[in-house]
Amino acid sequence: MLLDRVKPLDAILATAEKKSLKRTLGAFQLTLFGIGCIIGTGIFVLTAAGAQKAGPGLMLAFIIAGLVCIVAALCYAEIAAMIPVAGSAYTYSYATMGEFLAWTVGWALVLEYAIAASAVSVGWSGYFTGTILNEFLGIELPAALRAGPLALGGAEGGLINLPALIIALLMTWLLMIGTKESARFNAVLVAIKIAALTAFIGLTLTSAYFDPDKFNPFLPAGIFGGFGTGVGAVGAAATIFFAYVGFDAVSTAAEETKNPQRNVPIGLIGSLLICTVFYILVAAGAIGTIGGQPIMGPGGVPFPAGSEELARQCAMPQHAEALVCSNEALAHVLRQIGFSGIGNALGIAAFLALPSVILILLFGQTRIFFVMARDGLLPEKLAEVHPRWHTPYVVTALTGVVVAVAAAFLPVGQLADIANAGTLYAFFMVAVAVMLLRKQAPDRNRPFKVPALAIIGPLTMLGTLFLFLNLPTAAMLVLPIWTAVGVLIYFGYSRRSSHLGKGIIEVPEAEVDRLAPEVAGVGGEDVTKRD
Numbered sequence: 001m002l003l004d005r006v007k008p009l010d011a012i013l014a015t016a017e018k019k020s021l022k023r024t025l026g027a028f029q030l031t032l033f034g035i036g037c038i039i040g041t042g043i044f045v046l047t048a049a050g051a052q053k054a055g056p057g058l059m060l061a062f063i064i065a066g067l068v069c070i071v072a073a074l075c076y077a078e079i080a081a082m083i084p085v086a087g088s089a090y091t092y093s094y095a096t097m098g099e100f101l102a103w104t105v106g107w108a109l110v111l112e113y114a115i116a117a118s119a120v121s122v123g124w125s126g127y128f129t130g131t132i133l134n135e136f137l138g139i140e141l142p143a144a145l146r147a148g149p150l151a152l153g154g155a156e157g158g159l160i161n162l163p164a165l166i167i168a169l170l171m172t173w174l175l176m177i178g179t180k181e182s183a184r185f186n187a188v189l190v191a192i193k194i195a196a197l198t199a200f201i202g203l204t205l206t207s208a209y210f211d212p213d214k215f216n217p218f219l220p221a222g223i224f225g226g227f228g229t230g231v232g233a234v235g236a237a238a239t240i241f242f243a244y245v246g247f248d249a250v251s252t253a254a255e256e257t258k259n260p261q262r263n264v265p266i267g268l269i270g271s272l273l274i275c276t277v278f279y280i281l282v283a284a285g286a287i288g289t290i291g292g293q294p295i296m297g298p299g300g301v302p303f304p305a306g307s308e309e310l311a312r313q314c315a316m317p318q319h320a321e322a323l324v325c326s327n328e329a330l331a332h333v334l335r336q337i338g339f340s341g342i343g344n345a346l347g348i349a350a351f352l353a354l355p356s357v358i359l360i361l362l363f364g365q366t367r368i369f370f371v372m373a374r375d376g377l378l379p380e381k382l383a384e385v386h387p388r389w390h391t392p393y394v395v396t397a398l399t400g401v402v403v404a405v406a407a408a409f410l411p412v413g414q415l416a417d418i419a420n421a422g423t424l425y426a427f428f429m430v431a432v433a434v435m436l437l438r439k440q441a442p443d444r445n446r447p448f449k450v451p452a453l454a455i456i457g458p459l460t461m462l463g464t465l466f467l468f469l470n471l472p473t474a475a476m477l478v479l480p481i482w483t484a485v486g487v488l489i490y491f492g493y494s495r496r497s498s499h500l501g502k503g504i505i506e507v508p509e510a511e512v513d514r515l516a517p518e519v520a521g522v523g524g525e526d527v528t529k530r531d
Helices: 009-018 027-045 047-082 088-096 099-137 162-177 179-205 232-244 246-252 260-290 308-314 329-336 340-374 393-409 416-440 453-469 473-497 509-523
Strands: 506-508 528-530
Touching (some): 027 179, 027 246, 027 260, 027 329, 027 340, 047 232, 047 260, 047 329, 047 416, 047 453, 088 099, 099 162, 099 393, 099 416, 099 473, 162 340, 162 393, 179 260, 179 329, 179 340, 232 260, 232 416, 232 453, 246 260, 260 329, 329 340, 340 393, 416 473
Parallel strands (some): 506 528
């Protein structure tokens, strides 16, 4: 049976305690981790794409995505405080719905984090070659070194995106040498980002260029553009959801957090609320000053963001200064309203900020890999922890190389929607896991409880499903295809190598007698004792 292997909660916690990662992170650092991943991708990379999908309704799109994230974060907070181990949605699914569904969740998260990290690496490369090299140093990097041969749009002469490759490998090395050191580095970058965005909000909202009339029409493509179209406020929300993956990364750090029952919920909800407010205010400032109307195609439907049709429109003089045509949207806005120096400074802030996004995305993926390997579903060598750095250095190095190569050669610039497919699936499963645990383990200690779970849980499931159905059709199809590949690996390797399937389960000795029948029913072997 596919749903026959459910790992006991006590076994999960005991395994984590024996093969644990060093606990170094507090609530403040966790909140900064979340902010470090959330603020960056959405603001610096997806603002123009979101405006092309929704126009001024981009503000509503941030609210829609934020509301779905808030209910999902409440579910994450309860289960992460209850099961403070690495693995995020994968681990929670293992404890409630069984090994097979847990594998599909972990496999989806691997896709999500890899695509996202590669995409942001390419985004950073654009800021580096454009703002830093061209604008400030007057250096023109050869075309062969600034874009891969498969880069979307067919950059002529492209061989390898060297800056993207280097930044991905640099962030990998930083993660390998230690989580605490990574958190300190991230805190500096977060401070730079918050200062830059605060300045942007202040300058735009108080500018003489700010005009409420620029918000009309507010929803030029409507609220709901139709399933599979990816346009309208809901379609933009489905894309922008990519920017909120940061709070999921917070939950992957639970095993490296001091007092996780208190600090994980603070990090999850705190980072989400702070970032949502920033998103809405920044969108209001950008649209209110230079406008944010999409460029419409036939039938009054916006041209797809990142499409060749839109690129041709943006090359025309009448659209040259449009928000939706800018590759560095916020710096572009400030230049248009007379703050060129500050706009260039904000471009530098983006250049400095995006590495923190890459850092947290790599962090999240390596921790998912680490726990899956620790459970025997992937080769156990991947779970090896460095004796001095106290980090899963093998899987970190492997993941970093794959992400770096993808950033250097593959067309990752438009893959936010594909990353979202895996994210939304994981969030859906977390809501299911929280509700199941309320039934399966009603008496277990819950340092944080979701208020009105009977309402919040189904709302999370419906919200994530609704956004998934509003992704472009191609993005929706990637998840089942990727899952099919994962199913082949599961039945070809993981199911027979699983520790739970073999009965190799580490639990406190006092719990052996109680859990032995349960584990024997799964794997048919003895429970491993732990003194």
